[in-house]
Structures are given as C-alpha cells and as structure tokens.
Amino acid sequence: MIDLKGEALSDELQNLSSKVLSNDTSIKSIRTGQFKPDVSRIVIDLIGPSKVKVFSLPPIEPYGHRLVIDVYPNNFDPLANLLKQLDGNNKPPEAVPDSTVKPLPKKLLVPQREAIIIAIDPGHGGEDPGAIGAKGTKEKIIVLQIAQKLKALLDKDPDMKAILIRSGDYFVPLGTRVNKARAAKADLFISIHADAFRKKNVSGSSVFALSERGASSAFAKYLANKENAADLIGGVSIDDKEPALARTLLDLSQSATINDSLKLGNHVLKEIKKVNNLHKKYVEQAGFAVLKALDTPSILVETAFISNPGEEKNLRSAAYQNKLANSIYLGIKSYLKTKPSIAFYTEEDF
Numbered sequence: 461m462i463d464l465k466g467e468a469l470s471d472e473l474q475n476l477s478s479k480v481l482s483n484d485t486s487i488k489s490i491r492t493g494q495f496k497p498d499v500s501r502i503v504i505d506l507i508g509p510s511k512v513k514v515f516s517l518p519p520i521e522p523y524g525h526r527l528v529i530d531v532y533p534n535n536f537d538p539l540a541n542l543l544k545q546l547d548g549n550n551k552p553p554e555a556v557p558d559s560t561v562k563p564l565p566k567k568l569l570v571p572q573r574e575a576i577i578i579a580i581d582p583g584h585g586g587e588d589p590g591a592i593g594a595k596g597t598k599e600k601i602i603v604l605q606i607a608q609k610l611k612a613l614l615d616k617d618p619d620m621k622a623i624l625i626r627s628g629d630y631f632v633p634l635g636t637r638v639n640k641a642r643a644a645k646a647d648l649f650i651s652i653h654a655d656a657f658r659k660k661n662v663s664g665s666s667v668f669a670l671s672e673r674g675a676s677s678a679f680a681k682y683l684a685n686k687e688n689a690a691d692l693i694g695g696v697s698i699d700d701k702e703p704a705l706a707r708t709l710l711d712l713s714q715s716a717t718i719n720d721s722l723k724l725g726n727h728v729l730k731e732i733k734k735v736n737n738l739h740k741k742y743v744e745q746a747g748f749a750v751l752k753a754l755d756t757p758s759i760l761v762e763t764a765f766i767s768n769p770g771e772e773k774n775l776r777s778a779a780y781q782n783k784l785a786n787s788i789y790l791g792i793k794s795y796l797k798t799k800p801s802i803a804f805y806t807e808e809d810f
C-alpha cells in the first residue's frame with residue numbers, strides 16, 4: 461500500500477489498474493483511491509510472497525520525476541543471477557521473470573551446432589523510445605524493423621541462425637539483453653541503433669566496438685553515454701548495474717574479443733558503405749554497457765541519423781531498411797569467411 465501525499469487522484473493513477481496484464485507473474489491487481497483530500501492511495505495486490513524495491517529516478521526525457529516500484533518473486537535476485545552466470549558456469553541461466561519478455565523458443569536454446577548463432581539486439585523499446593526524428597519517427601520502432609529483416613536474411617542462410625533479443629515493443633534492461641544472448645549461446649552479437657545529434661546536418665552510418673580504455677572520439681563518448689542511459693529511462697535502479705559491470709570488466713579477458721569485434725565491424729562497415737555515407741571511415745570504440753558483459757565478438761551499428769531529415773526519411777522506408785539489413789548480413793558473412801580465431805561454442809557445451 462502506497463500513500464502519495466499532496467497528490468490528487470489523477471487519470472494516470474486511476475488507469476494503473478488497467479495496466480496489469482492477466483498473465484502477470486507477480487501482480488494480481490492494482491487499486492487506487494482518494495484516501496484523504498490530499499492523499500492518494502495505491503494498493504498493489506501481489507500473487508505471492510515478493511521482494512519489493514522502491515526508489516526514485518530524476519527526470520530524463522521524456523519522463524519527469526518517477527517513483528519506481530520493482531516487484532520480484534521472493535526467491536529471485538537479478539544481480540546474483542547475472543553474476544552467477546558471469547562466473548563462467550555453463551549451466552543455462554534461470555528464466556528472467558519479466559512478464560514482458562517472451563522466453564526463447566526451446567529449439568533455439570538447443571540449436572544445431574553447425575550453424576553460427578547470431579544475437580540481434582534492437583536497441584531501446586517500451587518506455588524507452590530511443591532517439592526521435594523531426595517527423596516523430598521513433599528509434600525503437602525502426603531498429604526493430606531492421607532487426608527483423610536482418611533475422612529473416614540470416615535464418616535463410618543455412619550456416620547461420622538468428623535470435624532477436626527484443627521481438628516487440630517492450631523495455632528490456634541491459635542485463636537481460638546480455639542474459640538472453642548468453643542463454644542462446646550466441647557466437648556474435650549485433651546491437652542495432654539509429655543515431656541522433658542536436659545538429660540536423662550530421663549524417664552517416666557508424667559501427668562501434670567496445671573500448672578497453674577511453675572512447676575513440678568525443679562523439680563516441682557522447683553516444684555511449686546516450687545509449688547507456690537506456691536503463692535509466694526504462695526505470696532500472698543504477699545501484700544494481702554498477703557492481704555487475706565493474707565485475708564483468710574485471711573477469712573477462714576482453715582484448716581478444718575486442719580485436720575480433722573490430723574485424724567484424726570492419727567487414728560490416730565495408731558493406732554499409734555501399735548503402736549509406738559513413739559517419740566515420742573506421743570502426744569507432746567506446747564503453748557501451750551492452751557490449752561490456754559479452755565475451756563474443758560484439759558490435760553496435762548506428763544505422764543512420766534519425767535526427768537528419770533525409771536519413772529519417774530513408775530509415776522509414778522498408779526498401780532502405782532491407783538494404784541496411786542486407787549490408788549487415790553481407791558484412792557478417794564476409795567476416796565469417798575469414799574463419800575467425802574466436803572459439804565458437806561446440807556440441808560439448810550442451
């Protein structure tokens with residue numbers, strides 16, 4: 461039961477009860493009422509014993525001050541769960557009890573091992589729209605469409621199998637993105653985004669790999685900060701994130717992976733060049749949180765600038781999205797032809 465002092469019962473508060481889905485695994489129902497003239501009361505009926513975490517978040521576009529209430533099943537500790545997996549045991553991770561995240565289909569969890577597994581990670585989603593263009597185009601929608609096209613191309617190729625880290629318009633915390641890629645035993649990880657900058661004339665595609673040290677340019681740093689804010693927008697407590705990330709930086713030997721990520725990035729960049737101008741002619745490096753916890757070659761593709769009117773128009777076009785998806789596909793394929801030295805998972809891992 462939560463009492464909000466000095467708060468009249470707004471439409472938003474009254475509508476809370478309709479936000480609870482019938483298949484929610486933690487919350488049975490939410491009731492709201494005007495308890496006193498200046499006090500609104502929210503009553504959350506839980507399905508079973510639960511752990512609850514309450515914290516506030518400062519304003520970040522497009523939200524004002526927020527009170528966040530996380531409800532977990534009693535026996536679930538997301539941070540411990542993530543750290544356990546990062547300790548290198550080969551057991552598949554426990555299911556993430558996020559009612560909005562669809563579980564991976566079983567057949568993808570035990571794939572045929574002659575196929576290389578590629579995790580495609582469409583950025584943002586749900587409460588986090590990502591960048592928004594002048595025409596109102598939302599990054600989260602565009603990158604999902606490109607990701608779906610890329611998945612179709614990869615799945616048609618007998619050598620590859622793709623999984624989508626996000627397959628609908630819902631929020632996925634960074635930690636869950638990493639968990640899903642690891643659960644699927646992904647050999648490569650491709651995060652897809654669409655850039656934005658305050659100057660409308662800035663344009664071009666970029667490919668990023670993780671940096672061990674600082675960012676390769678001031679712009680790369682600016683961008684990494686922007687993309688890393690996703691958890692904040694989606695309402696994830698920052699306290700949870702810091703130890704996990706600090707830990708992954710400590711116990712993964714990332715140099716070899718970064719080297720392969722740069723190679724993969726170069727192959728993709730070479731193909732994207734045929735479709736769009738490049739923002740930078742080389743693979744840039746920065747500390748993207750989503751790339752940090754992975755020990756497989758991972759890149760982040762900023763397909764084009766949604767803040768540039770011409771590129772926004774392109775990004776909305778299905779034909780152009782197909783071209784972009786195809787260029788990423790060809791880049792992956794030409795990288796794999798070089799028979800990279802990275803240790804792909806083998807049959808024995810299952």
Ligand SMILES: [Zn+2]
Nearest residue numbers: 583590653654
């Ligand atoms: Zn983004």
